[in-house]
Amino acid sequence: MRRSKSAIIISSSSLLSLLFLLDLILSPNLAIGSKRRVHVPDELDDVIDDEEDEVWKQWGMKSKPSHDSFDPPPLDLLESNPYAFEAEMLKRHSGPSIGFVKLQPGVRRSSDKVVEIARKWSKLLKTGSVNARFTGFDPNTVMYTMESGQDITELKEFVLSQPEAYEIKIGEQIYRRPGDPPLDEFIEKLRSEHKADDQVSKEETGYLKDEL
Template sequence: MESSKSYSASSPCLFFLLIFSLVVVVAAAGKSRVSIPDDLSDVVDDEEDEEWKKWGQMRTRSGDILPPPDFSRMNPDQIQAEMMKRHTAPSFGFVKLRPGSSRSREDVPVIAMKWSNVIRTGSLEARFMAVDRHTIMFTMEKGQELKELKEFVLSQPEAYEMKIGEQLFRRPGDPPLDVVIEKLNKERSVNDMNHVDDEL
């Protein structure tokens, strides 16, 4: 019995000694380092790929490298379209809503918010804000996406006309906004006159 007691008393000491020696060996192994010589002229580094070599360099688009077209053979609309392709600065503009539709002041911010949310799903960074009952303003960070924005806006049933700078964009075949407003005003005045005649 005494031998089993002495064995059990020395067992934790042996276990502790074993763990301590293991820690010392691991610590000593961690301190050993690989020495790298200062002269690396004979080392060939062929592990770099093309992506690694281009890392940190400014990327250029192929469209930026091409020379600009000959503007002397273009009409003003073609020149402006070509300039819009290369436009990269932030842009803003206005969208005139379809005249003749009855909408309240509360409807226009709802339309603007809906357009902002929908266009974000198409990966375009544009924000729409209500200006008045007939106008929505938009801002874009990336001007090169104006073509996609124009297509989006003119596909919306509430939009009639889009203005960016001095350029006006409408659906093909739509008359100018002034003509439509004049026509609506004439129809209203005729309806008002008919209404007055009916009352008499």
């Protein structure tokens, strides 16, 4: 009986020791690989975050144009062949573009006729995969808008191939058919011709009256 009691006492003490060790092992502070909880306070008014990343700073901001992306043609080309230099400048044009086309002077047009011309040009360019839109501006002018300035060369060639157009302005440059004078000179020439015709008509009318 003494042996059985001592065995029971030893077993009880061993069980207590085992429970104590298990408690230590399973403790959150001593367990291997356990994650400690982080307490985040509700009051964050005094917290200063000076590590704002660049992505957040640029969020919603418009991208600034890169001045290094423009690659102008060599100036030697300007001296040797100005027309080739001009063509290369047009090819390097990028971004949206807005400009005006002057119609042939000396022709009387209604506003409906100008709108009809603008619509016809818009449809013709769309079939050529050039994204441009024409709008009637006044009896002598059509306005154009383009999303991609890289098609500006095709636009210029198209406009100058149309019989209703006299010149097109792209930026600060004005383009006409080879041999055509500036618009103001051409208008002055037309006025002089009309005055001469009127004078001839008056002289012929007076001669007929004298004959009668």
